[in-house]
Amino acid sequence: MPHQYTFDFPTTIQFGQGVVAYLGPHLLEQGLSHPLLVTDEVVATLPFFQKLIRNLDQQGVKADVYSELHKNPVKSDVLHGDQVYKECGCDCVVGIGGGVALDVARAIVLRVYHRRDLFDYDDLEGGSVLVTGRVPYFVTIPTTAGTGSEVGRSAIIAEDDTRKKRILFSPKLLARQVFADPELTVDLPAFITAATGMDALTHNIEAFLAKNYHPMCEGIALEGMRLIAAAIEKAVAAPDLQVRADMLLGSLMGAVAFQKGLGVVHSLAHPLSSLLDTHHGLANAVNLPYGMEFNYSGFEQKFDQMASSMGLGSGQGSRLSEYLMELNRRLGLPTKLREIGVGNEHLKKLSELAVMDFAHPNNPKPVTQEDFLMLYQKAL
Structure with a gap:
């Protein structure tokens, strides 16, 4: 072996039927009680999502929802989500959905305390070295079996005008906890x-x-x-x-x-x-x-x-x-x-x-x- 290598693997994953119910207790264990739930407009209307919000409220967790996302996410989606996070006084981010929602959630996590232009952090231009500050606590909950973004460390976000895709990457953007519940994918078309x-x-x-x-x-x-x-x-x-x-x-x-x-x-x-x-x-x-x-x-x-x-x-x-x-x-x-x-x-x-x-x-x-x-x- 002429070379040396460093291997890295991702975060804690709680997997199985019904594990989404543990979201509220998990956040409270971390001293958190006001998440921003980032999802898309379809997921936001689904029965499981409405039930989740009710359960969180009963557990003393106040959730605000941000769901105004493009089908292929753009920079303005992230900036708007960051604004909602600040205005609502949130203390953590929970991404719920497929790749779009999870990418936007992860980019919001970056944006909250990293205030340069969002694309200054483009990994393809060396911007990942600028991701040095703290980030909010981040949880992901996938609703599709596709992108795997729930265990990722990058977000692909496009420019609003040119639609050129940029990649925001840092180990800091890895979710601290994943709740992977196959029940949430059962009703997928x-x-x-x-x-x-x-x-x-x-x-x-x-x-x-x-x-x-x-x-x-x-x-x-x-x-x-x-x-x-x-x-x-x-x-x-x-x-x-x-x-x-x-x-x-x-x-x-x-x-x-x-x-x-x-x-x-x-x-x-x-x-x-x-x-x-x-x-x-x-x-x-x-x-x-x-x-x-x-x-x-x-x-x-x-x-x-x-x-x-x-x-x-x-x-x-x-x-x-x-x-x-x-x-x-x-x-x-x-x-x-x-x-x-x-x-x-x-x-x-x-x-x-x-x-x-x-x-x-x-x-x-x-x-x-x-x-x-x-x-x-x-x-x-």
Whole structure:
């Protein structure tokens, strides 16, 4: 071993049916009683959320809610949330929802005591070294099995005008406590279950292939793939609590694993969200088979390992791209970009944005703007 490495793993996770009920007692144990609950407008109307607020109130915890978020979060969402936090006199932040709510919640956690321009903290420009002050106590509660943002240390927030995505990162932004309750995902619509599930699968796949060295993440990613591949079709068609739990675990594992890096698929997907406001999980799902076809040559052994984890059998890595395409079809997801509103007129701009994206430098092989254009054309 010619090099030395430092490995890091995330926070305390309380996992299981009904664990969301422990939020109030947990906050009170920390001496906290006035959380800002950051969620989206849909989750804010759900019965479990209203019940949670009532329970918190009965326990002496006064919760304020911030839910005015864009489908793909922008800087103004964060600044407005910070204003609500200050005006309401909150003492902690609880992110409840999918990737959007959790990213905005995490960015608000940064903003509360770090008062430079928000994008001065952009990690891609070295801004993470500026995250030196304290941050509010932060709890996350996922309601989808997709992004795994509940165990992340970064938030992806776009500029309001250009929609260019910025990444805010610091170990300080890691949730101090996660309540991962599969019951909260039971009522997800089939399409959202499919799209977020393929997002989680993409995280595990790209983390496993990423060129950085982190063997523990690779082991986690393989098990995450196994769980999701075995559960996702049933989770979409005929869900029960066990498959929901397996999907939630697979999502958590993907987010732990992708500290190793992501790759070409995310760089194909991010511009679709920026330019066309495409759901991130859906963008990943459509591009995943094409990105894996691009990556196969030279990494056959790793593809064999992934195929085996996903139940395709031994030495079947060459079938992986075909399997992922067919999986999208069985889940009722699109397999072509034209099905989600992409036209030839978008491809040049998409490829320009993709080559500037932060994910593909960790892809196992280099990706040029011409490669991105070719992949978009193939996927169209």
